[in-house]
Amino acid sequence: MSVVQRKAMLKADGFFPHKKNAKGTTIIYSRKHPTAKFVRVVIDSGIDGKTNKVVGKVGVKLCFINRQKGWREITTQIFTTNTGLVKTIKAQEAAEKFVKTCKFCKAKKFKAKTGNTVCANACWTAWAGKKKSEKTTKKSSQKVAAKSSQKSSAKKASLRAVKKKLQRKGQKNLQRFTQEILPGDLVTIEKCEGNNILTDYTGSVLGIVQKIEGPRVTTVWSANSSDVPNWMLPQINEDTQDALTRYRFKVLSRKVEWVKVA
Secondary structure (H helix, E strand, O other): OOHHHHHHHHHHOOOEEOOOOOOOOEEEEEEEOOOOOOEEEEEEEEEEOOOOOEOOOEEEEEEEEOOOOOEEEOOOOEEEOOOOHHHHHHHHHHHHHHOOEOOOOOOEEEEOOOOOEEEOOOHHHHHOOOOHHHHHHHHHHHHHHHHHHHHHHHHHHHHHHHHHHHHHHHHHHOOEEEOOOOOOOEEEEEEEEOOEEEEEOOOOEEEEEEEEEOOEEEEEEEEEOOOOOHHHOOOEOEEEOOOOOEEEEEEOOOOOOOEEOO
């Protein structure tokens, strides 16, 4: 696709170019999200603003505009080819529903440079100045809670060790299942135990499959408002249905069945 065609495609979908790109030389486009207030769909066109030539893939992400008119990135930027651009834009727009919201001011949350997920409006500054006595009381309760937490952690570590031992013991007789996952699929996860689905995370976890290499699945997780840490999200399209508690893929964009591996 030529530069003219790419620009025409973005313009036809309602995107307008920005005057400058603070992070590079490529032309940035954006438009309002079709349903979410203060959210914009932002596209790095991959077109160099100086040479007017295509220098890379197209990047798509969502940004929230806060009270200070600052743009906060609320979904991971996904790079795609020309043919996958429309599908990626729709997937990012759908991901807005999965972004965490501040319970105080209802603004979207984003991942700060510190690594913490915080309110885009930084509304906590409104009540940051608390009395010294309140802080002292809080510290005392934290110490008590810390001691209790240490005991609880030791107990949990012991249970995890027993669980791992049982899992290793049963590995020899496990039956393996797989499903057909393709690049571009929209996926979520399921928490399973044995043959039972304990929790379906549709509505709180959303990802887009980027690459398949054998059983290994590379996924861009654009939203995760659940309590499942990122390191526990599935990375292969296989499942051992006789195993203990685990997380596995669930394809949302089409109907896919799990089949037994011969």
